Amino acid sequence: MPRADEVLDIFLEAAGNLGESLGLNRTVCQIYALLYLSPRPLSAADIGEALRISKGNVSVNLRTLLAWNAVKKVWKKGQARAMFSANDNVQEIVLERLHSGIVRRVRQMRNHLQTAEERARKARAGADASFYRRRIKQAQDLLSQVERFCASIQSLQALMTTRRAAA
Numbered sequence: 001m002p003r004a005d006e007v008l009d010i011f012l013e014a015a016g017n018l019g020e021s022l023g024l025n026r027t028v029c030q031i032y033a034l035l036y037l038s039p040r041p042l043s044a045a046d047i048g049e050a051l052r053i054s055k056g057n058v059s060v061n062l063r064t065l066l067a068w069n070a071v072k073k074v075w076k077k078g079q080a081r082a083m084f085s086a087n088d089n090v091q092e093i094v095l096e097r098l099h100s101g102i103v104r105r106v107r108q109m110r111n112h113l114q115t116a117e118e119r120a121r122k123a124r125a126g127a128d129a130s131f132y133r134r135r136i137k138q139a140q141d142l143l144s145q146v147e148r149f150c151a152s153i154q155s156l157q158a159l160m161t162t163r164r165a166a167a
Contacts, residue, residue, distance in 0.1 A: 008034075008037060011033055011037060012033050012051070014033075015029045015030055015033035016029050016030045016033075022098075022101075023101060025061065025064070027051070027053060027061050028061045028064050028065060031047055031051065031058065031061050031062065031065060031071075032065055032071065032086060035047070035071055035084055035086035036088065036090070038085070038086070041074040041076060041083035041084055041085040042083065042084055042085075043082065043083055043084070044058045044059060044081070044082065045081070047084070062084060065084075068093060068096070069092075069093070069096075070086065070087050070093045071084050071085065071086055071087060072084070072085060072087060089164065092157065092161070095153055095160070096157065099150055099153045099157070102150050102153075103150055106147060106150070109139075109143060110140075110143060113136055113140055113143070116132070116136055117133070117136045120133045120136060121133070
């Protein structure tokens with residue numbers, strides 16, 4: 001029968017792997033997972049000890065999670081140090097991170113495509129230049145579809161927020 005700390009270790013490893021595969025910081029994801037599974041708020045020292053990471057590393061990554069609204073500071077009577085707990089609305093956090101990550105990458109890609117398109121227009125006429133312009137147009141069309149997908153994510157977020165508020 002697995003011990004509770006083994007279950008926690010497996011969950012933390014899975015959260016780190018998933019986050020990393022999505023382009024997120026592994027430690028950020030593991031801190032969130034630790035707080036999510038914790039039945040009580042934890043201090044930065046508790047987090048560092050549990051994950052075996054430095055106080056500075058904990059601090060930097062907690063700031064990221066606070067900015068994402070993934071964790072919140074909790075006041076606990078008799079505690080001098082800050083305590084943290086996870087926002088348990090995982091869907092909201094995941095959808096917001098997904099949306100903002102896609103929007104940022106689409107913006108970067110649009111800038112690159114614009115530069116490529118300008119250079120393709122200035123290139124000497126020929127089969128290659130014409131081919132490049134067609135491919136750039138296809139990539140721009142794909143980005144437009146991705147932007148429509150992002151709008152769908154925002155609609156889904158609004159719907160979930162409305163349902164949660166009504167519950």
